[in-house]
Amino acid sequence: MGKGVQDSKNIMKRLVLFIAIVLSLFQLYTGGFGLLTAMLQRSLHLTLVLILIFLLYPVHFSKKWRWIDFLAILLAIGSCIYIFLTYEDLLFRVGDPNMFDIFFGIVTILLVLEATRRVTGWILATIGALFIFYSYFGAILPGIFHSTNMSTNRFISLMYMSTDGLWGTTLGVAATFVALFIIFGAFLNATGAGKVFIDLAYIVGGRFRGGPAKVAVISSALMGTVSGSPVANVSTTGQFTIPLMKSVGYRPKVAGAIEAVASTGGSIMPPIMGAGAFVMAEMTGIPYAKIIIAAAIPAILYYLSVYFYVDFEAAKENLKGMAKDELPVFKEVFFKGFHLYIGLGMLIYLLVFAKASPMFSAFWSIVAIVVSYVVLYFKQVDWNFLTKALEDGAKGMLLTTVACATAGVVVGVANLTGIGVRLTTLMVNLGESSILLTLVVTMVACIIMGMGLPPTASYILLGVLTAPALIKLGVEPLFAHMFVFYFACLAPITPPVALASYTGAGIAKSDPMETSFTSAKIGLVAFIIPYMFIFGPELLAQGPPLNIIWAFIMATVGVFVLAVGLTGFYRRNLTWYERILAIGTALLLITPELITDIIGFILLGILAVLIYFTRKKEVENLENGEFENSI
Structure with a gap:
């Protein structure tokens, strides 16, 4: 019996591996040699994702319910085959679906909602279901929520038979360049780039006070911009950095929070921004290069604020750095990462200088990583890295794909009913x-x-539902979409449901809620800056160069003073009123206005005088006390 169960598990693992490899190879092939027609590309991508989800996330732990998962897989495959066989006729039948169109349309949408529930939980699946119910029952609702009656024919026509609903832009984004950048990140990890990132971070920041925390900030920024998943980033880099932070004296909740905040910031860090930059370019028509330039200053300020915070926290708690013999050797680490530099260099060149498409750039950057890794380290190559990267890449697509598919249903209903x-x-x-x-x-x-x-x-969904309102109010499209994108990225560290913070708390063995509130405090500057760049475009590198430079300098001073106020330490512990003064000063300096800069400088001078003279008095008292004691 035991042997039979083990054989069954082995067969399932092989099946998952096979489907995952097929999915990744499909994405690589279409990325390098040309996409299929939009609906065919998206339906095949979604079908392979659904198969993996129903294999990896069973409906119930009991084996007797497994038939439901296999039935779902057969229905998903059937829907995909149906679309491929009837694709041309399907488009001509929009508005007048036959019973097969209706059957497969309903089945596919239900499968997407169920897959979303299994992977992301109830929240998004419930939102998708509520929007579907709204499309049918909005006619009985009063006021702004009132809509016209919806027929099943009309609903299926737009949701399943066209590229305005389920097969819309949101799923299209997931089925093209987002999938390729997930595979790109998987190849980086499989070839040891993640370890190189962490070791380089140790070399740069490990020897300074609170070194492991600075390692977390640097390594998570590097990893996060590629992965785009704060939770996955905490799960990987956090396994190294959080225990080390605790070992040098950081409190568990602070260690978990620092890693969560550092990992979350990767989603706003150019040049990749977790594929967010490419999605924004697709949705707005704004050139990719302009988006990453605009994102640079806020991302730098974000990580400076976290770095200053961990530095002052280390000084406050008198935490030391790591010994020299505990740190990696730069020469060894540097030469281990040549394939990483080649791959990232290729990506940046193609995107920024050659202005190639994201898919073309991602595909050839993956090729560059694989070829350079094999050529440079041929004797050390473990060829299992290929299957590992392809499998991890496919698994990394699951959450994003079903979330984007459900978001497509929501956006479709919003457009169909006019509620948007x-x-x-x-x-x-x-x-x-x-x-x-x-x-x-x-x-x-x-x-x-x-x-x-x-x-x-999250950004795709909110970019459709909320950004247009900001644009109609006179906010520039770039500013409006950046505002929405930033706050979509900050949810993983925002209580009460802060998934990145909860993950960090699990590793640190700290209280999840305390860790999430500490995360929000450490990342406070990220909640402030989006408001500032709405009213001051200099923080998005828009405007005369001198104005941009001045705004950046003032904002840098501002985040420094903000870290002083949040930690309550600079050269000594600050009083409660000094902390309030520091935070108020910081907010004025971060705001890109001349009058706020002047007022901020005046308050900064007052704060400096308070800290300097009380510090001097404390030193004098200490010296006098020591002199009297010696007598």
Whole structure:
């Protein structure tokens, strides 16, 4: 009996591996040699993802319920075959579906919702179901939520038989360049680039006070921009950095929070931004190069604020760095990472200088990583890295794909019923009385949606539902989409549902809620900057160069002072009123306005005088006390 169970598990593992490799190879082939027609590309991608989900996430632990998973797989395959066989006729039948169109349409949407529930939990699946119910019952609702009656024929026509619903842009993004960048990250990890990132971070920051925390900041920034998944980033780099932070004296909740904040920031870190930069370029038509330039200053300020925080926290707790013999040797680490430099160099060259498409750039960067890794380290190569990368890449697509598919249903219903336009009108009316209030509402919506979605999928959904309102209020499209994107990325460290913080707490063995609130405190600057760049475009590198440089310098001073206020330490422990003064000063300096800079400098001078003279007095008292004691 035991042998039979083990054989069954082995067969399942091989099946999962086979499907995963097929999915990754399909994405690589279409990325390098040309996409299929939109609906065919997306349906085949989604089908392979659904098969993997129903294999990896069974409906129940009991084996007797396994037949449900295999039935779901057969239905998913049947729907895909149906689309391939009837694709041309399907488009001509839009508005007048036959019974097979309706059957496979309903089945596919239900499979997507169930797969979403299994992978992401109930939140997003419930939102998708509520929007579907709304499309049918919106006619009985009053006021702004009232919509016209919806027939099944019309619903299936738009949701399943066209590229406006399930097969829309949101799934298209997941089925093309997002999938390729996930595979790109998987190849980086499989070839040891993750270890190189961490070792380089140790070399740069490990020897300074609170060294492991600085390692977490640097390594997570490097890993996060590629992976785009804060939770996955915490799970990987956090296994190394969190125990080390605890070993040098960081409190568990602080260690877990620092890693969570550092990992979350990777989603806003150019040049990849977890594929968010490419999604934004696709949605807005803004050139990719302009987006990553705009994202650079806020990302730098974010990581400077975290770095300053961990430095002052280390000084406050008198935490030391790591000994020289505990650190990696630079020469050894550097030569282990040549394939990494070649792959990332190729990616940046193709994207920024050659202005190639994201898919073309990702494909040839993957090729560059594989070829250079094999050529440079041929004798040390473990050829299992190929299957590992292809398998991990496919598994990494699951959450993003089903989240984007469900988001496509939501966006389709919003367009079909007109609720999206009405919500935009409502927000515009709200903004006429106070644009700040509209920004706050948008922020809250982004954070709530981000609780159950990865940053990229959350941004896609909110970019359609909320960004148009901000644009109608006069906010530049780049600023509006950056605002939405940033807060979609910050949900993983925002209480009460802060998944990155919870993951960090699990590794640190700290209280999840305390860790999430500490994360929000450490990452406070990220909640401030989006408001600042709405009213001051210099922080998005927009405007005269001198203005941009001045705004960046002032904001850098501001995040330094903010870290002082949040930790309550600079050369000594600060009093409560000094901390309030420091935080207020920081907010004024971060705001890109001349008058706020002047007021901020005045308050900074007052704060410096308070700290300097009380510090001097403490030293004098200490010296006098020591002199009296010696007598």
